[in-house]
Amino acid sequence: MNKLEKFLLDPVTAISLIFALIRGCLIKLKYRVINKNIKIGSSLRAYSGLIIKGPGKVIIGDKVSFDLSFLRISSIITHTENSVVRIGNASYLGGIRISCVDSVTIGDDVLMGSTTVMDSDIIPGRLTKIDEQWINSNVKAVKIGSHVWTGANSFVLRGSVLHDEAVLGSGSVLREKEVAEKMLMVGNPARKISGTKNQ
Amino acid sequence: MISIRDKIRTWYYIVKYQYVFRKAFFGKNSVIKCKLSIKGPGKIMIGENCCFDTDPWGNGYVTLYTHLKKARINIGNNVTLRATRFGSHLKITVRDNSLIESASVFDSDFHNVDYENRDKDFNQNDRKVTIGQGAYVGCESLCSKGSELGSNVVMLPVSVTGTKSFPDNSKIGGFPARILRET
Numbered sequence: 001m002n003k004l005e006k007f008l009l010d011p012v013t014a015i016s017l018i019f020a021l022i023r024g025c026l027i028k029l030k031y032r033v034i035n036k037n038i039k040i041g042s043s044l045r046a047y048s049g050l051i052i053k054g055p056g057k058v059i060i061g062d063k064v065s066f067d068l069s070f071l072r073i074s075s076i077i078t079h080t081e082n083s084v085v086r087i088g089n090a091s092y093l094g095g096i097r098i099s100c101v102d103s104v105t106i107g108d109d110v111l112m113g114s115t116t117v118m119d120s121d122i123i124p125g126r127l128t129k130i131d132e133q134w135i136n137s138n139v140k141a142v143k144i145g146s147h148v149w150t151g152a153n154s155f156v157l158r159g160s161v162l163h164d165e166a167v168l169g170s171g172s173v174l175r176e177k178e179v180a181e182k183m184l185m186v187g188n189p190a191r192k193i194s195g196t197k198n199q
Numbered sequence: 200m201i202s203i204r205d206k207i208r209t210w211y212y213i214v215k216y217q218y219v220f221r222k223a224f225f226g227k228n229s230v231i232k233c234k235l236s237i238k239g240p241g242k243i244m245i246g247e248n249c250c251f252d253t254d255p256w257g258n259g260y261v262t263l264y265t266h267l268k269k270a271r272i273n274i275g276n277n278v279t280l281r282a283t284r285f286g287s288h289l290k291i292t293v294r295d296n297s298l299i300e301s302a303s304v305f306d307s308d309f310h311n312v313d314y315e316n317r318d319k320d321f322n323q324n325d326r327k328v329t330i331g332q333g334a335y336v337g338c339e340s341l342c343s344k345g346s347e348l349g350s351n352v353v354m355l356p357v358s359v360t361g362t363k364s365f366p367d368n369s370k371i372g373g374f375p376a377r378i379l380r381e382t
Contacts, residue, residue: 051257075256097256121355121370122335123255125279125298155339155357173357175372188357188374 020045020065041089054078056100061089061108069095069114069152076100079124088146099123101130102139107146107164115150117142119158140176167196205232223263225249226276233282234260241265241287246276246295254282254301254338266309275332289325294350297330300338304328307344326362337372355379 007014024044031038031052038058045065052058056078064087066074072095076085083100087093088108095114098104102119106112120139124130140159144150148162151170159176162168166179169186179185182196209231216223216237223237226247233253237243243263251261259282263272270287274280275295283299285291288307293299306328310317326345330336334348337356345362348354352365355372365371370380 053257073258077255099255116338116356118356121337121353122298123300123338125281126250127277127279127296127298157356173374175355 016047017045020047023047023049049073051075054083054100055081056083056085058085060087061091063090065092066096067092067094071095072097072114080130101135103141104144105142106144107148109147110144111149113150113152113170115152115154115156117144117156121158165196169193201230205230208232236260236262237264238262239265239270239287240268241270241272243272243274245274246278248277249274250279252279252281258282259301266307281338290327292327292329294330294332294334296332297334297336299330299336300340300356302336302338302340302342304330304336304342305344331367 021043024046027046027050028040028044031040037056038052040060041062041064043063048066048068050066051073054077058076058078074093074096076098077100078085079101084103085098085100087106088110090108091106091110093112096112097116099118101124104117104119119142122128122138142156142158142160144162145164145166147165150156150168153171154168155173157173157175160174161178163179163181165182167184168174168179168190169184172186172190173188174185174190177190184193184196185191186193212231212235213225217225223243223245225245226249228247229245229249231251233251235251253259261280261283263285265272265287267288271290272285272287274293277296278293279298281299282301284303286305291304291306307325311319311323328342328344328346330342330348331350331352333350334352336342336354337358339357340354341359343360343362346360347364349365349367351368353370354376358372358376359374361375365378369378371378
C-alpha cells in the first residue's frame, strides 16, 4: 500500500502522527541542550509532553511513543548519578511514571498503560540521605522484558521481573516477584491466573 | 535554595488561609511548593519547617478538608506532604519528621450505609487517625479510619490499612495491610 493511500484512508491518525513526530523532535532538541545524560533515539513520537528530571542516565530507543493516559503526562525521575533508565525500541508508553534509584530496564515492543514503575520502597525526599546502607535495604532493580503488556493503573515495584511476553492485569501490584514467560498475573499482591495462549 | 516563585506562593497561601480565612495556622519556615486547598469549618495546625510539595512526578496538589466544626488536623514539625489528600470529621495527627506521598488519609466513612440516612447522620463511628514519628506512607495508599501507625513505620505503596494499629519500626503493605517484617 502506498503511503499516500494510507494517509487518505485514515487522515486523522496520520495528521496526529505527524504532530507527534514534530513534538518529538522538539523534545529531543530540548533535552540535547539541557542534559547530556539523556539519549533519545530516532523518530520519537510524543502524543503528549514528556518530563525527564534528575542527574541520572536515561536512554530511550528508536520509534518509542509517549502518550497521555488518565490525564497523566509520562514522566521519568532519576534520583542519583548512578541510576540508569533504559527503554527499548518501538515501545508504546501511555502515561508511564518511572522513579529510579538503581536501574529500570524496559525491553522492545512493550505496551504499558499508565503504569507506575519504582525500584525503591521509599521515594527519597529532601531529608533522606542516599548512602550504601540505605540503598542495600530499600532498593532493588526492576527488569521488564520485551513484548510485555501491563494494564492501566498497575504498579511494578522494587525487585520485580517481567519476562518476555508476560501480561500484568490492570490495577495489580507486583513487588519482589517474577512473572514467567507468557503468563498472566493479576491482583494486589499479584498472583498467577493463566497463560496468555489459548489452547 | 527556595526559588522566588515558591516564596511568593508560600506568602500567598499563608496570608489567604491564616489571616483572611483563619482556618489554618502555619509554623515558621514552612514552604509551599504546590497548589494548596483548604476547605471546611474545622481548624488545621501546621508545625515548623514543613514542606508541601507535588508528587515526585510533578503533578497533583495537597488538599486539607474538614467537614465538621470539631474536626482537627494536626501536623508536626519537619513533615513533608507530597500531594496528600486529607479528609477529617474528628482528628488526624501527623507526628514529626514523617513523609506522606500522594496518599489519602481519612478518619471517617463520610456517609451512612443506609440509603435513607445517607447524608444525615454522617458523624457516626468516626475514629482518630495517628501517623507516628518518622513514618513513611507510600504513594496511592489509604490510611482509613482508626488506623494508628507507630514511629518509623514504612507503609508500602498501594496498601490500605483497615481499622488497625501497627507497632513501631514495622514494615507493612498489601490490601488489607499486614506486617511484612518486624525489627
